[in-house]
Amino acid sequence: MRIGELAARAGTTPRTLRYYEARGLLPARRDDHGHRTYDARDLRLLEQIRTLRDSGFGLEETRPFVECLRAGHPEGDVCPASLAVYRRKLAELDALIGELRGVRGTVAAQLVRAEAAAAECPEPRCELGGETW
Amino acid sequence: MRIGELAARAGTTPRTLRYYEARGLLPARRDDHGHRTYDARDLRLLEQIRTLRDSGFGLEETRPFVECLRAGHPEGDVCPASLAVYRRKLAELDALIGELRGVRGTVAAQLVRAEAAAAECPEPRCELGGETW
DNA sequence: GTAGGCCCTGACGCGGACGTCAGGGCAAGG
DNA sequence: CCTTGCCCTGACGTCCGCGTCAGGGCCTAC
Numbered sequence: 190m191r192i193g194e195l196a197a198r199a200g201t202t203p204r205t206l207r208y209y210e211a212r213g214l215l216p217a218r219r220d221d222h223g224h225r226t227y228d229a230r231d232l233r234l235l236e237q238i239r240t241l242r243d244s245g246f247g248l249e250e251t252r253p254f255v256e257c258l259r260a261g262h263p264e265g266d267v268c269p270a271s272l273a274v275y276r277r278k279l280a281e282l283d284a285l286i287g288e289l290r291g292v293r294g295t296v297a298a299q300l301v302r303a304e305a306a307a308a309e310c311p312e313p314r315c316e317l318g319g320e321t322w
Numbered sequence: 323m324r325i326g327e328l329a330a331r332a333g334t335t336p337r338t339l340r341y342y343e344a345r346g347l348l349p350a351r352r353d354d355h356g357h358r359t360y361d362a363r364d365l366r367l368l369e370q371i372r373t374l375r376d377s378g379f380g381l382e383e384t385r386p387f388v389e390c391l392r393a394g395h396p397e398g399d400v401c402p403a404s405l406a407v408y409r410r411k412l413a414e415l416d417a418l419i420g421e422l423r424g425v426r427g428t429v430a431a432q433l434v435r436a437e438a439a440a441a442e443c444p445e446p447r448c449e450l451g452g453e454t455w
Numbered sequence: 456g457t458a459g460g461c462c463c464t465g466a467c468g469c470g471g472a473c474g475t476c477a478g479g480g481c482a483a484g485g
Numbered sequence: 486c487c488t489t490g491c492c493c494t495g496a497c498g499t500c501c502g503c504g505t506c507a508g509g510g511c512c513t514a515c
Contacts, residue, residue, distance in 0.1 A: 193461065203462085208503060222511065224462055244425050248502070266436035275433040282426045286419060292377050293415045300408040303399035326491065336492085341473060355481070357492055381472070 192217070195227045199235045206235070212248060214238065214255060234258055237265045250274050325350070328360045332368045339368070345381060347371065347388060367391055370398045383407050 192203045206225070209215040215234055217225035234255050241251045253274055254265035265271060325336045339358070342348040348367055350358035367388050374384045386407055387398035398404060 191462075202503085204503065204505085207464095222462075224511095242502090244428060245422075264436065264439060266432060267440040269440075272433065272436055272440065275429055275436065279426065279429055279433065282422055282429065286422050286426065289378075289415055289419050289422070293412065293419065295377060296408055296412055296415065299399060300405065300412065303397065303405055303408065306397060307400045307402075307405065324492075335474085337473065337475085340494095345472095355492075357481095375472090 190227050191220075192225045192227070195232060195235065198232055199239055201235075201239060209235075209238065209248075214248065214252060246274070246278060250278070323360050324353075325358045325360070328365060328368065331365055332372055334368075334372060342368075342371065342381075347381065347385060379407070379411060383411070 190198075192206050196203045196206055206215060206217075210217055210225070215231065215238070217227060217231070220226050237254050237258060238248075238251045241254060242248070253268060253270035257268035257271050258265040260268070262268060266275065323331075325339050329336045329339055339348060339350075343350055343358070348364065348371070350360060350364070353359050370387050370391060371381075371384045374387060375381070386401060386403035390401035390404050391398040393401070395401060399408065
């Protein structure tokens, strides 16, 4: 199949596939017209990439999975490098979630405090100047 | 004080202050040499911006706070527009945290599955080819 | 013949918040 | 006089994953 069909089957665009090829992630054969040609195996690789991307993995992080599939494994994540990516991502997610929860708490506290302060000196009396109250 | 000193006091760089000025967020007076001049009030505004930025707020989101301070309020977050930004950010954080937790769960499940699959067909026997097992 | 429709390459745009470099000025200190 | 150190403007680079032209080719259908 050609690039348009593969892109459609994977729910993406030709531009994206060319980009992956430029990154060395999904190389393509060419037909006698110079058009890129793909097979079902490429679709499998692409689906692996898209699934990971949709979960927030960076493009480079998908490489071990793709290479694992290309090495002949039925699943892209059984290789040690893929497992390492999973684990690293889990740690990143935990760190990020923790950080965000901290921020959330801080913002919530600020909101409560600011609401109280605003209520203590309600609009529009305190709109202008600091001595109005 | 001049740009270098203000930047140092706020723990940032002159480039950042020029950027804020270009965005209309922190305009500066000029001395007779054309150098930017700031006072303690500008430091207060800048600290407000940096605090919010450090919590993940976008630059534009800090604008209501800065304008609130500039309007004469002792705190930048007592104005309605600032409160609205807080509330919107809280909602964003909740949505993001929820999404990330979902992803975390998915990744964790995949990791467990992949580890089991890898153990069922351990290295290096299954390293090459699919028929080795 | 020509109008689609698909493909090609190359290259710029985007968003956000700056970093960094080029080229130049002005003032104080040795 | 010359260096050092601060400042200025303008403009390009960064990161990421593409989107979006611009300009051109080939095949098919009408």
